Amino acid sequence: MQLGKHAGSVRTGSRRGSALVLSLVAVATVVVLSASFSQFASAVANRQTQAVHRKRAFYLAEAGLSEAFAGFSCGKSGSVGSLTEPARLGDGLFWVEAVELDEDVVRLESTGMIGTGSAKLSLVVRRGEESVAALGVFSTGQVTLGPGSLVDAYDSTKGDYTTQADKSGAALGSNAGISVTGSLAEPSVVKGDVTPGTNQTVSTSGSVTISGSTSPALSDTVLPAVDVPVLKLGSPQVHGSPYPLVIPAGGAGYQALTVQAGAQVIIQGPAQVVLGSLTLEATAELSFDTTKGPVELYVTDALDLATGSLLSSSSTSPEDVLIQVPGVTAQAIELRASGPFHGVIYAPETPVVVGGEFELFGALVAQKLTFEGASSLHFDKHLAELAAELALPVVLSWRLVEIENTSGDLSVDPFDLLGVVKNLLPPPSGAHADQTLSVDYYDFSNAYHRYTGLESQFDWNVVKSVITATRDGEEVLFPTSTTSKLGTKKSPGVAPIVDGPMI
Amino acid sequence: MSCGRKRRAAFTVVEVVIAMTLIGLVLTKLTLVMDEARRAHQEESISMALDDQAMELMDKIAFAIVGSSAESLDPTPAAPFYSGTIHYQISLGVEDGKAVWSDPEVIGLTEDSGQVYWGQNVGAADERIVVWANTVSEMLEDELLNGVDDNGNDLADELGLAFVLDEKAVTIRLSLERERDGGKKIQVTKETTVTCRN
Numbered sequence: 001m002q003l004g005k006h007a008g009s010v011r012t013g014s015r016r017g018s019a020l021v022l023s024l025v026a027v028a029t030v031v032v033l034s035a036s037f038s039q040f041a042s043a044v045a046n047r048q049t050q051a052v053h054r055k056r057a058f059y060l061a062e063a064g065l066s067e068a069f070a071g072f073s074c075g076k077s078g079s080v081g082s083l084t085e086p087a088r089l090g091d092g093l094f095w096v097e098a099v100e101l102d103e104d105v106v107r108l109e110s111t112g113m114i115g116t117g118s119a120k121l122s123l124v125v126r127r128g129e130e131s132v133a134a135l136g137v138f139s140t141g142q143v144t145l146g147p148g149s150l151v152d153a154y155d156s157t158k159g160d161y162t163t164q165a166d167k168s169g170a171a172l173g174s175n176a177g178i179s180v181t182g183s184l185a186e187p188s189v190v191k192g193d194v195t196p197g198t199n200q201t202v203s204t205s206g207s208v209t210i211s212g213s214t215s216p217a218l219s220d221t222v223l224p225a226v227d228v229p230v231l232k233l234g235s236p237q238v239h240g241s242p243y244p245l246v247i248p249a250g251g252a253g254y255q256a257l258t259v260q261a262g263a264q265v266i267i268q269g270p271a272q273v274v275l276g277s278l279t280l281e282a283t284a285e286l287s288f289d290t291t292k293g294p295v296e297l298y299v300t301d302a303l304d305l306a307t308g309s310l311l312s313s314s315s316t317s318p319e320d321v322l323i324q325v326p327g328v329t330a331q332a333i334e335l336r337a338s339g340p341f342h343g344v345i346y347a348p349e350t351p352v353v354v355g356g357e358f359e360l361f362g363a364l365v366a367q368k369l370t371f372e373g374a375s376s377l378h379f380d381k382h383l384a385e386l387a388a389e390l391a392l393p394v395v396l397s398w399r400l401v402e403i404e405n406t407s408g409d410l411s412v413d414p415f416d417l418l419g420v421v422k423n424l425l426p427p428p429s430g431a432h433a434d435q436t437l438s439v440d441y442y443d444f445s446n447a448y449h450r451y452t453g454l455e456s457q458f459d460w461n462v463v464k465s466v467i468t469a470t471r472d473g474e475e476v477l478f479p480t481s482t483t484s485k486l487g488t489k490k491s492p493g494v495a496p497i498v499d500g501p502m503i
Numbered sequence: 504m505s506c507g508r509k510r511r512a513a514f515t516v517v518e519v520v521i522a523m524t525l526i527g528l529v530l531t532k533l534t535l536v537m538d539e540a541r542r543a544h545q546e547e548s549i550s551m552a553l554d555d556q557a558m559e560l561m562d563k564i565a566f567a568i569v570g571s572s573a574e575s576l577d578p579t580p581a582a583p584f585y586s587g588t589i590h591y592q593i594s595l596g597v598e599d600g601k602a603v604w605s606d607p608e609v610i611g612l613t614e615d616s617g618q619v620y621w622g623q624n625v626g627a628a629d630e631r632i633v634v635w636a637n638t639v640s641e642m643l644e645d646e647l648l649n650g651v652d653d654n655g656n657d658l659a660d661e662l663g664l665a666f667v668l669d670e671k672a673v674t675i676r677l678s679l680e681r682e683r684d685g686g687k688k689i690q691v692t693k694e695t696t697v698t699c700r701n
Contacts, residue, residue: 040551044555396601
């Protein structure tokens with residue numbers, strides 16, 4: 001019986017063994033499935049983490065471009081950090097190299113790295129253009145205002161001139177002296193600042209009212225040269241027909257254009273027109289049709305608008321008509337036409353005589369300015385805003401150069417890869433390339449200071465307001481400024497306190 | 504007598520039947536569980552693989568378009584309209600002060616095969632076409648071909664790849680699809696918006 005029982009227990013043990021095998025098979029299957037799934041999930045997670053690193057590197061590189069562009073907009077070189085000392089941002093880093101491609105064209109190449117991700121982006125920008133329209137009424141030589149002259153200001157974006165109560169804010173300036181004459185019958189009025197050249201004065205005689213400051217300029221203003229478009233000039237034209245001569249939109253040029261009495265010439269925009277000389281006889285009319293675009297008129301030799309002639313434009317926005325005289329003409333430009341004319345007249349090397357019937361809405365800049373009589377110049381303050389916009393850099397091209405993972409190993413750190421110490425790297429704002437800064441400013445006690453030296457040795461915290469500043473000779477713009485640059489910078493009237501290195 | 508009626512230890516028929524039934528039930532249940540686990544594994548694997556593929560494809564499309572100019576985009580459908588194809592040109596840099604543009608490129612969907620392709624100079628002698636994926640759904644997830652907006656994204660009857668333009672921003676919607684054993688379809692949908700930088 002014992003044996004039999006024993007034998008029976010052996011058989012029972014065998015059955016338990018088969019159940020174990022079944023269980024093992026089931027468990028093994030689940031384990032294999034779990035392991036393969038785990039491995040697959042790990043591989044997918046790895047790939048997705050790498051994709052996330054690439055995207056974060058892309059955004060870091062974009063942050064680098066933004067930092068460089070913001071710096072470039074206010075006179076910095078555009079270089080931020082370097083391969084050996086990049087800027088630190090969060091858990092990543094970036095550096096931007098600025099390469100001068102052409103005159104005023106710069107390529108900013110930003111590299112961002114975080115985790116295993118690396119991205120390189122390229123931005124090509126062109127420096128902003130200098131606009132003289134913000135100068136208002138300005139000349140590099142003497143300015144003479146005769147009796148009855150009126151220089152005031154308005155804003156063309158706020159409606160018609162006559163409906164605006166505030167006519168202050170005019171800018172009348174010169175690199176030389178300014179003379180204003182008035183009489184009881186014909187008083188002269190300037191509703192704004194009159195700014196003569198450095199060490200120059202404003203002389204007045206008779207009934208003259210100047211509402212703003214007459215203190216001199218801080219420095220001389222250099223007027224940019226005019227670039228005349230290269231166009232084939234047609235033979236001289238004398239237009240005397242009762243039917244208007246229409247110069248259609250596009251580019252056109254004549255060696256000379258004379259508009260005889262009673263005749264009319266219409267220039268349709270958008271157009272660039274180059275004329276050797278332009279003569280408007282009495283009762284002749286030159287009209288600018290800017291309904292489809294602006295007109296730029298270049299007169300290279302002589303511009304004569306006779307008394308009784310008419311200069312007009314279809315638009316009341318002065319920025320739509322620009323008349324430029326690039327060089328020295330044989331005789332002074334004579335603006336004796338009847339107004340009102342809305343536009344900008346720029347003749348940096350030629351004297352301009354303004355007749356008593358001429359009324360200009362916009363801006364006038366010349367080599368020398370003489371107001372013969374009761375002429376009116378209404379400076380459009382909106383031109384200063386447009387000039388500020390024009391001064392900002394323009395993006396020509398944005399390009400994704402490369403985006404990749406530097407390693408398949410997720411534990412790779414870009415700081416280790418470049419051999420830099422994370423905590424010793426500068427923040428983006430402190431990583432801009434050092435430059436020579438020249439700044440005139442007021443401190444918090446309103447004392448006038450001047451500093452010239454490396455920007456890294458200058459403490460901006462001592463500055464209350466900036467009068468003028470340059471970096472490596474390039475004017476520093478303050479894009480966040482709420483007021484546009486208008487007229488010329490005035491001298492504080494005292495000698496500056498010259499600062500040395502502060503840091 | 505006692506020797507002739509020797510008792511042998513054994514199960515009765517009833518015991519054996521019960522035991523076999525229990526074993527059968529256990530094995531059946533085990534098989535079902537194993538099969539369910541295998542299906543779940545397959546479904547999850549396909550879903551993850553599709554998600555991975557969709558993310559990679561979306562990045563590829565987004566990084567291709569981001570360097571383009573909004574003016575070069577064609578067509579320019581604004582919601583509720585969309586396009587399954589987009590033509591564009593990317594900036595290559597600047598020469599003589601002027602931007603240099605790439606040859607015309609296209610990203611599109613071949614509806615009958617569910618392929619997403621990238622092409623350059625399509626139709627010209629130096630045409631280049633690369634297939635980026637071939638698992639795109641016929642329609643975007645939860646959308647039916649019935650003339651109405653079923654999935655609430657302001658588009659009606661949109662395909663598995665849809666581009667919508669809003670000024671300089673291109674919204675890309677993408678659904679990938681694959682069948683697992685048993686015919687069940689698994690879909691993954693991604694959406695992103697890219698702003699053209701030029």
